[in-house]
Amino acid sequence: MSEIIKLSAAALAEKLRAGEVTSVEAVQAHLDRIAAVDGGERGVHAFLHVNAEEALAVAAEVDAIRAAGGAEAEALHPMAGVPIAVKDLIVTVGQPTTAASKMLEGWMSPYDATVIEKVRAAKLPMLGKTNLDEFAMGSSTEHSAYGNTRNPWDLDRIPGGSGGGSAAAVAAFEAPLALGTDTGGSIRQPGAVTGTVGVKPTYGSVSRYGAIAMASSLDQIGPVTRTVLDSAILHELIGGHDERDSTSLTDPVPSLVEAAKLGATGDLTGVRVGVIKELTGEGYEAGVQARFDESLALLAEAGAEIVEVHCPNFKYALGAYYLIMPSEVSSNLAKFDGVRYGQRVLPEEGPLTIERVMGSTRAAGFGDEVKRRIILGTYALSAGYYDAYYGSAQKVRTLVQRDFAAAFEQADVLVSPTSPNVAFEFGSKSDDPLAMYLNDVATIPANLAGVPGISVPGGLSEGLPVGIQFLAPAREDARVYRAGAALEKLLEDKWGGALIDQAPELAAAIEEGAAR
Template sequence: MSDRIHSTAAELAEALAAGSVTSVDLTQAHLDRIAAVDGDVHAYLHVDAEGALEQAVASDERRAAGTPLHALDGVPIAVKDVLATAGLPTTCGSKILEGWIPPYDATVVARLKAAGLPILGKTNMDEFAMGSSTEHSAYGPTRNPWDLDRIPGGSGGGSAAAVAAHMAPLALGTDTGGSIRQPGAVTGTVGVKPTYGGVSRYGLVALANSLDQVGPVTRTVLDSALLHELIGGHDPRDSTSIDQPLPGLVAAARQGAAGDLAGVRVGVITELAGDGWQPGVMARFEESLELLVKAGAEVVEVSCPHFVHALAAYYLILPAEASSNLAKFDAMRYGLRVMPQGIDSPSAEEVMRATREAGFGDEVKRRIVLGTYALSSGYYDAYYGQAQKVRTLIGRDFAAAFEQVDVLVSPTAPTTAFKLGEKLDDPIAMYLNDLATIPANLAGVPGVSVPSGLADEDALPAGFQVLAPALADERVYRVGAALETALTEKWGGPLLAQAPSLESTQNGALA
């Protein structure tokens, strides 16, 4: 069964439908893989072997009765630990929620269960999704399966590493400024940020309400489309949920995989290139563009002049929203409670101060302070208000660009995976990893990161980003799948097949 862990989710669904494999066998194979390699990778914070196998047994019974709930019924999945899961811990990578077990499921988790997907466990992340490397987890960093000395991206490095290391065929992540797409780029996986409001945020522990979006983490574009269609759609419990049907994402992915992009106009964002971009990343990007042209696409340069201010605007808007959202972790209702030392009858404020000091990590404290300052009297208009104006201008840049082209493209991240600890003490250098991904979150448009190959300098994965107008998610799937098909033909197989084995080296990656 070990070979099954290398199959795509679509292939596993076909095997389950054909009766050539059982969900119990698939789930156990992935649990065995977790036991074998996650001690080195640390992609998971909690593994629910008993629960996953129970769900797999139920799936097999439905298959035997001819009543599967969904095409993916029985295909196991991992879930980022920022999504509420009834009966399973949800820590958000923070000590302040250590041991907290939600009494309800996030809508996306409920939809997974309703479709019969066994949940393998909860994946590691930067604390409250604040980070680009998964080094800010209170429970230790996740390591990149391609090189265990390097980061897997963040904040959702656990989900990306689990999929890249074949510890799950599918995973859920969340993307606030690139936290699905940037880990996808540096681990050689596919990561999708849906249109804002296209997937329910109910049950997602919010970092920044106007930016957060749940999305798929997979090994192929088709797998992402299958998962996106499952979790997407209107949810009346989420006030930001869009009340209209999803476009045909799976159909678009299948159309793109046929390799025909005739009539598709692809815009290269001129502001997302140049100094500071790793040459090997840019080389893979240029090669990918050539493949799109061969598939029939027309490539033109497009300027989005306000994108250069996106990073600054984001790091005012996000901390402001985060400082408000995290105020609820006050030691009064749930989570950690620390009593201050040397005080016989501490006040609520003193308990709150001691708890937040012990429960929050340095990055979370940094952003709370920054956000509180930006919202304070006398500074609101100068900082937060100005950032929102820039956000509007970025949205206008997108609108103008999409009048000229069907999709916009760029490298997903400026560099390949950097070494653990290399940027941990330099927040600005860390923030620059999201330079290309942040504009999509500010504007609410969909995007995908597709592996574009290995950079010449270090033989590590790079990513190619495709962005589309809001509610036109099918475009990123069509173009992403076309590129994936062309690159797979060029490489003679999936990119992940080129990685060294975790079992064969302590400084390498997947089998």
């Protein structure tokens, strides 16, 4: 394995600026890695589209600018030339954007998402588009119309979802950076089960313009990386106000990199860390709970004050989410009907009416999970049931927000396991949607309240990664970066290196699987 691809994004950027490595070399090394481990019957299958020609062209441009020197070279973004992968829910000019659905197979967007505009302006070569659960609906990336993504730690297990492709690409050293979207944990939960860092920013702090909407009041674009510092750097790059997004905050981007660097000292003196009683204990695997308890002990040794907080309405958050989210899904996906947007499938027989074309198109274009959520949401919004279901769920959402407000009066950040379990085997929960939905029990409250959250690697249980989640008040993203970086530092000191370096069999397992 090339040493280039094992570098963090920040370390790679330093070598690029120092002239020790060229961007073309870095991009080619990652493309070689993708070619080696992503394809084949047992490959990782993190990517749905590989953007090699454009990525190498951008890399060559960056190298030429740096070689020429002068004002243009000095004006380059510090991360210029560092490659990045993009979840295939974020529209990009020149690459297909499918949302992992047959409904959008081969679709080419005529415009870039705001975050993509910022990535292009900073001259980060885009390696390609990553796999996901169709239209971001799932917790395992088993609901993609184009096949499963495999967890690099164990190729027979899920990489989380919906953003399993982005997390797996980063974990498998196919990309140092990736973009994902988080509606109910779709960045943080994949981060937890793949041993990567995943961040859900404060709602509205990163533009959603150009992210295909699943549930508009919950969706948020965020970074996927291997270190907390890398996430902070990428978050600062993509953050900020966007007048094209009506929910975009006008706040300036906070100093997230400085917060991460402060946390990397390993000193949390004076920081109050609240343990959410409702997100621990029963329902969490013993190994997950053990790693969480060990992390708490390290935080206390670093000077943090550990307090227990109660959020009694969190027990209703899962139910509320699975009424609010499908309701918004039902509305947002109504446009994919074969008339206005999406593929068109004509009925095989009978009269050719708009209604029949819509029915044939949606039956063929959407997978089972998408249909399930559309039906559930349409029912919840129907006359006679709106107040009983959707209206009640919105009231619960308010109660969850109040629980957060009360908890943050007692603590600066809140902490919990990111997921109640480690990565499970393919197919083990496919026939039980309710069991699948429980994977998001710890991540959903943050989306309902719009607060920021980060998942950092917290150790191993039975040889598989466990994630630790920090949450902070809205607009206080810097707090989760400080706490996350501190735990990362404390655990690396304990382990003698990063979690991903504790699995020397990782690369061999991927390469062996891809060769079969």
